[in-house]
Amino acid sequence: MAEYWWSARRAALELKPGVQLPLAAPPGFALLRPLIHKGWEMVLAALELSRPDLDLQAYLAHYRDQLQAALERWQLAPELLQRALEDLRHRALAQDRAAWLALHQPYPGVVKRLSQLAAEGSDWVVLTTKGRAFACELLAAHGLEPRAVYGHEQGSKPEVLLRLGQEQPGLPLWFVEDRRPTLEQVRATAGLESVRCFLVSWGYLGPQDRQDLPPGIVLLEPDRFAAPLASWP
DSSP states (O other): HHHHHHHHHHHHHHHHHOOOOSOOOOHHHHHHHHGOOHHHHHHHHHHHTTTTTOOHHHHHHHHHHHHHHHHHHOOHHHHHHHHHHHHHHHHHOOOOHHHHHOOOOOOHHHHHHHHHHHTOOOOOOHHHOEEEEEEEEHHHHHOOOOOEOOOOOOOHHHHHHHHHHHHSSOOEEEEEEEEEEHHHHHHHHHHHHEEEEEESSSSOOOOTTTTTTTEEEEEEOOOHHHHHHGGGG
């Protein structure tokens, strides 16, 4: 969360220098974060949070509709917002890589568990809506070496899963994700019926995301995540 606000705030100020944004992430940013899907939305959220007249509850209740209205209000396009975010992150890495990396804190136990997968003979890959270069920097900083990293440049997560399945037919695919709508999209995608979908109980979940999960999506708690794969639900 620290890096998300740090980068989103600075990108927003570069695009619209006149806005007023606090150094620390406002409470509204944490509430919006579970709804945000792509990086450019974070920058737009920062701009929206600068509005004194923002109705945050209405924004939360109708997030997708509010996105388009916000783009029109600020006269910005997703491509411009995304480029501003990625340019800023590139500069941050070039100017002070250690400081940028220090803004990220991995969830407890995650780095250790991923490191164990290779010893268990289980290949793993990373699918992220973050730019691939930034994801690789974060993984390398923690000594993690997945078989591959797929950023937003390589397509949506369902698209990448389809390609992985086509490259190695019959290979079991387990998809671990903290965004429920993404898992629901995978479940609804033809050709991904055999993918086992896990919603982690940590991460950027909304208040209702753990409840009444549809068939084919199971909740993964930290203790089960840390356990051998054979014991996963």
